[in-house]
Amino acid sequence: MYERRRIKNKYFSNPKSPVVGFLFLLPVLIYISIYFVYPFFYNISLSYHDTDVASFVSGKSSFNGLDNYIELFTNSTFQRTLKNTAIFTVFSLVFQFSIGFILALIFNRDFPGEKVLRGLVMIPWFLPLIVSASAYRFFFSEQGIVNGLLLSLKLISAPINWLTDPSLVIWTVTFINIWIGIPFNFVLLHTGLKDVPKELYEAAEVDGAKGWQKLLYIIIPILKPVILTVLMMGTVYTIKHFDIVWIATQGGPANSSHLLSTLSYKLAFRDYEFGLGAATANVMVVIILFLVLGFGLLSNERRVNR
């Protein structure tokens, strides 16, 4: 009977049949075409058109070549935004990664309560961003706790305008993002550390290696793939960040704290300049693609060297 069935339907008898596999994959393929591939190309096309509300409704937005991109790169808000995004990304990464790494090293030791504390460290990462960002908006407000504590400790004599001073605000939002990103770096590095064989530490200790020598010559080389992954994901996620800045400052005051994402949102949905918004988003895409390519080369080089 089974024989008959097999002859009847050759697709159903081969457990690796490409046709059946394709059918299983189809819903996701359809979804990704409508919600990723099409929007991706639509966005590129938008960025080469002068699309605002009127031209979108009439369906007659005119092709304007590179005008949107030229307008962006000659605009001082955009230049400032590029600089902000660089500050936000570099400083977030450096501090998230090093604090996360130190925490991972500490929690790699067995001590009482280690598991519970490790779980608690994850909490900042699981708070919805609207919650943490709006809480920080209060903490850093004029009458918030940051000023309150600094004033009562007599470290400052007048409240600092953490979120309303144009030259300070990007650093404040970067600080908030560092706090949110520590757990992510911590958990991936900690998982990686657990895979370093204990015998290696012991052997190194017998050889008289000091703490930092162990770190430099044993832990970091073994962790290199994990470190590269964490850094790459961290870079990509930080460059496209939106929520904290939009919730805490909406890019203000006077457009001084925009990141590329918030500027793109503002251009598209506040100014209804969809073409300019799309172009800003595409600048981010290009940067991200270059970074992914760079990290890819780095990790390939590693494989060759081995």
Place this chain on the structure above:
Amino acid sequence: MNLTREKKSELLWATIGFLLTAILLFPVYLIITYSFETLKDMYHMPPYLFPPQITFEPIVQVFNDLRPHLMNSFINAFGCLLITLLTAPFAAYALAIFELKYEKQIIFTLTLSQMFPVVMLAIPIFLMYSNVGFANTYPGLILANATYTIPFCTIVLTSYMRLVPFELIEAAYIDGASPLATFFRVVVPVAKSGIATIAIFGFLFPWADFIYALVITTQNSLQPMSVGLYKYIERYGLQWNNLMAGGLIFSLPALIIVIFTGRFVIGGLTAGSVKQ
């Protein structure tokens, strides 16, 4: 002697670990205590580190004000979870087990979709929706949120599905089971921890979404809690205790899930990132 030295160092590291965790969690502690404080105590100088009196008023009031938004968040998150579970497991099975053409390219596209900025998708999706009247609808919001979950969960689950022993699948076929029956009776039970993992993300990602809700639901009655809270700051700018309380309520489902299923979450994160 040796033992006491070991005990001492254990105690030292426990103290350091505890202190660092306490510093890191101080803002969370503040969110919780502010939720039970009067506005007057909140602005007291010097700031109170322990609330002098506890009030439930902020929690009650914000819950009454924002309950419809909380409901919308549940609809959005469960809708997104449902659509993810109806699509991602099949795709992950296909990518892990079957001999497909362009398999690498498909996985690459899925990964790329996670790396691109959400606003890059939000602009064209908003314009597409405006053309077909899909803005300000639950399905519109849910399907947009699935851009977080469907690709990510497919990638994560593929690495779990690769661990399903092929002999089991082969045996089911020899017994005459259809591909669908094989999937539900053999593959799903073996990969159930992976499916549990993606179910958690399938809920958590849309629960925390802010930008799609901001773009797609401009109508108050459809807005989820994230936008509800955001508008609450703008509207009642000074009611910060209510806002903290609202944030606390909104965080609870996520925190409960993570406390009880942290193991799966961390497993999923590692599986998702190692594949990149």
